[in-house]
Amino acid sequence: MTEKTGTLYGVGVGPGDPELLTLKAVRLIEAADVVAFFAKKDRPGHAFRITGDRISKSAISMRLEYPYTTEIPVDNPKYRAAMANFYDTSAAMIATHLREGRNVAVLCEGDPFLYGSFIYLFDRLEEFTCEVIPGVTAMAGCWAEAAAPMTRGTDVLNIVPGTLDEDQLTSRLTGADAAVIMKVGRNLPKIQRALARAGLADRAVYVERGTQKESKIERLSEKTDEPAPYFSLVLVPGENPSA
Ligand SMILES: C[S@@+](CC[C@H](N)C(=O)[O-])C[C@H]1O[C@@H](n2cnc3c(N)ncnc32)[C@H](O)[C@@H]1O
Missing domain, CATH: 3.40.1010.10 (Tetrapyrrole methylase, N-terminal domain)
Structure with missing residues (x-):
């Protein structure tokens, strides 16, 4: 047997x-x-x-x-x-x-x-x-904590790893209604440049260690020069008008 x-x-x-x-x-x-x-x-x-x-x-x-x-x-x-x-x-x-x-x-x-x-x-x-x-998911925990509704109606959400090179990141972000950028860490400066090139820098929200006691949430444009830890991501909430 x-x-x-x-x-x-x-x-x-x-x-x-x-x-x-x-x-x-x-x-x-x-x-x-x-x-x-x-x-x-x-x-x-x-x-x-x-x-x-x-x-x-x-x-x-x-x-x-x-x-x-x-x-x-x-x-x-x-x-x-x-x-x-x-x-x-x-x-x-x-x-x-x-x-x-x-x-x-x-x-x-x-x-x-x-x-x-x-x-x-x-x-x-x-x-x-x-x-x-x-x-x-980390993104669901982070957007809930950031009180950031991500997609309304026909908004399309792009999920992008921050490990892509700057041109790839820019092309994936350009024209996005809403986006989540994962695997931030040491990729943060590159992500900031790509978001600026895609015209999304003003909408980006940075979340570090979301849902944990030591979590941090700030507008990416206001983030100081401190390095980002591995457990961080960037949210770009959609802008479709509310019903
Ligand atoms: C290898 S991926 C794993 C993702 C995971 N399986 C999920 O469902 O969210 C690791 C990345 O998830 C994100 N992440 C995981 N936990 C997080 C948290 N508590 N706060 C912010 N980002 C987090 C970070 O971008 C990190 O680099």
């Missing part, structure tokens, strides 16, 4: 405020045999921090530590090779638990399928049963 394999759960845990965890996320995290989470070197891991003490004491904890985050550019071949190897190794460790019948919950900040590292595990673990639990 073949032993039943475990299920892989990609669990969205929201942008930071633990009260934005869904009931389903909490239930699955509390019941998981193995809880895996991504973390930067010397950091606890954002999704792990959000989840707090909901992980069962008897669960096996699997910290997946990135070899790089922002130390070298993402288009550096060394970065690509190290990350591919990291995801291969992480997927292999998870596969071992799944084959032995244990359910594995991978904690994902925001929603697992929106620029989430979980996607690279999902792609490698296709042979296993997988369930994805949607999470409140």
Whole structure:
């Protein structure tokens, strides 16, 4: 008789405020045999921090530590090779638990399928049963906190990674009704230039660590020269008139 394999759960845990965890996320995290989470070197891991003490004491904890985050550019071949190897190794460790019948919950900040590292595990673990639990996205948490309605009527929302080069960013932003720029961090000066070129600088709102105790919200045009952390994004709310 073949032993039943475990299920892989990609669990969205929201942008930071633990009260934005869904009931389903909490239930699955509390019941998981193995809880895996991504973390930067010397950091606890954002999704792990959000989840707090909901992980069962008897669960096996699997910290997946990135070899790089922002130390070298993402288009550096060394970065690509190290990350591919990291995801291969992480997927292999998870596969071992799944084959032995244990359910594995991978904690994902925001929603697992929106620029989430979980996607690279999902792609490698296709042979296993997988369930994805949607999470409140960072942008939803940020626009709620900024009291910024984003799209009305026929407005189209563009979601753009700040890692694009300046010309690509400008072309994606030009003509946008509304936009969200993710992955800000050290890309902020480039994003500011692209927004200015696209004629959107005056409407842009900067949100740092949205929904967390230390969150900061300001008009991007008023932002001082302080660097932006990785957990920041820029909102450009639509301007369609109200009904
Ligand atoms: C790899 S993406 C993950 C997005 C996530 N899966 C989601 O659904 O929102 C990471 C980016 O999300 C944004 N982000 C995540 N949490 C945030 C927060 N609490 N406040 C502002 N931006 C956040 C930042 O732009 C960050 O660089």
